[in-house]
Amino acid sequence: MVRRIREGEITAAEVVEACLARIDADEERVQAWEVIARDHARKQAEIADRARKRGAPLGSLHGVPVGIKDIFDTFDMPTQNGTPLHKDRQPRKDAAAVERLREAGAIILGKTVTTELAVYHPGKTRNPHNPAHTPGGSSSGSAAAVAAGMVPLALGTQTNGSVIRPASFCGVFGYKPSFGSISRRGCLMQSPSLDHPGVFAGTLEDAALMAESLMAYDAEDGAMRMRARPALRQAAVDTPPVPPMLAFCKTPVWDQADADTQAAFAELVEVLGDDVNELELPQSFNSVHEMHRVVMESDLARNFAREYERGRDQLSAKLVEMIERGQQERAVDYARAIDGARILNNVADGIFSDFDAIVTPATPGEAPHGLDATGNPTFCTIWTYTGMPAVSIPLFTGSNGLPIGVQLVAAHGDDARLMRTANWLIGKVNGAA
Template sequence: EGRFMGPLHGVPVALKDIYDAAGLVTTAGAGPWAHRRATVDAVSVARLRGAGAVILGKVTTTAFAFRDPTETGNPWNPAHTPGGSSSGSGAAVGSRMVPLALGTQTVGSVLRPAAYCGVVGFKPTHGRISAVGVVPLAWSLDHVGVLCRAVEDAALALAIMAGHDAADPHSVPMPLDDYVGSVASPAAPRLGVLRPLVERAEPDNRAQIDSTLKALRAAGAQVEDAPLAASFEGLPEAGDTVMRAEAAAFHRDLYARHAAEYPVHLGERVKDGQAVRAVDYLAAQTHRRAFRADMASVASRFDALVSPTAPGTAPKGLAFTGDASFCAPWSSAGMPSISLPTGLAPSGLPFAIQLTGAPWSEARLFAAAAWCERAIGFKEAPHA
């Protein structure tokens, strides 16, 4: 009809199969007993459609966005994992099937697939985008996120999807910034390197990060070490406690009816979560909030904090979707993070770095990431 539909007019978008899209079946990557046909769009999907996006279809997810893997391979080498749980989202963008895909991150399920598949992965501050219409894993930790080809695409996606939703109890009515404008002419950023995390990476990845930081410094960035808060100690256990308890709460009725059919890893997680004591759950939530406050103070002094996205490149085989421990702190803290590809290993698989900002500072983070993206200049795509 010749009508302009919005900034995503005609852009094909893929949905991780835990997002509801009216008329499509949501499988959550699980058995037929878990399938249902959606009658309305998830809020994030509705906002994308309202901006002109064309929902191309669903892509694979690990079962209920946990650890039980898919059969999806990595576009750079199908014998290696694309990561998870947003496996299909990473593979679809990495293989250039679509320019944008929705994923979710509870621990590392957006940024890690992005890193393994050589694309940009972004999650905002927890509560910035409504999660209504998205199958949850753990409400306190679940983030709506995007996988895309460039930082400017992530900024545009956030500009479209962000905003308070009274129907989501975790949505926060915070002011929105000019995310698209933030990437137009970014200045050289001040970067705080979380050296204790960098030192935990595999040697070849650590060398790549150091080489990347050297190049960023030479291009004009201010690069210095930043402290990792003492409250990091015990944070992985706190996040795991919250996830187990909340997953058990969500799956309680479905698991009671279909325990024998449940995916192995998720079934074990639900059983473990049923045993979490209220006092331990509350202590874990308190620990998360303390770490967030501590690292928000650190992050506010920088345009972005730098750490690995993953220990190394994508592991071989499809039975394991990779180590999420480098993404987990920022999911637990609910702080905005973005993963940028930085180059290829001798194996031909992508390397990446992770940039993290203070809560609600997505525009500042996008500016830093866009500047770094241009300085790094990675534009490789998998060979057909």
């Protein structure tokens, strides 16, 4: 799309109209959008097309429509964070990630549905493959909009499993970069130690292209460090110089994987042959889920204190329960849980000295039936807690005809290697199909 717009084969205006037509055809069924900025998107497209005609410098996403999870501030449309407590909230400035997208020439098509304050209580979105099933959460609208062809790219976040899980359930690529890779300034804060911006796309290369455009240092996000921007898009189409060695990791929650997932991974391991070895994580990883809970719920209690104190009756029972547990956590347990991520990353460095990446389930199985919950994030928790980069690759289909993703994980900061290994894995599986 970028190439064809640059070369004048199509216009940004035509692309926007195609996206809006797809939304008109399927939004009633999928309900992926909180705000659809039709006229504003058309004006952005006109400006983009005029810029190309006069020979102005064009960004890496020039003319490409994107969806923005409704927890990133946008100065030109509301940001309501999935709660009536923030209804009609209108920020004065863009979030840093939105600024980067505009600088790259992207067209902001609208705001996608999120769960309540980006936690667990579902929004209105449905799974495009079967609207009786959940699309996952909390980035439900972003994943569903890409899966339904309403927009080629969308922005999301993950604090537990909110990029990888909906990507798996909706059958698209979901990429959660290494912690601290994309600025969170202007994004709803749940947990400063766990919040990761991430992206959704229809291909690995597209996910890499969008994420690379977002990876600019921001001194206002304390998690970021000055470092060179990784060449993700190139890595996503590169072939490794030698076949990677993968570690198949069941993790301590393998018993929660359903029969379809267990059978699919047995088949995957057989296809990979000598390129994979099974890995049992050290026992030190067995406490990750509890340490993640302590950090997340303590931070929810702190960062949502105003919502709890002033509007508790408008919060879901699940979120109130999490906040109240977080209020009771001891400081010493919180500090220990924060330190645990650094310790486990040191342990993981030894694993990644022998393996290029870990292959593991993205979710326990297909998207569950029903819309009253967003599914189980348990297979994402370890990698979010440690801040390692992860990508969900839509490789499997379950017995109900719904997608199941394969999650690939690399060492912290090794995002380009992750993309290159993911490209190799896709080719390996497709070649064996």
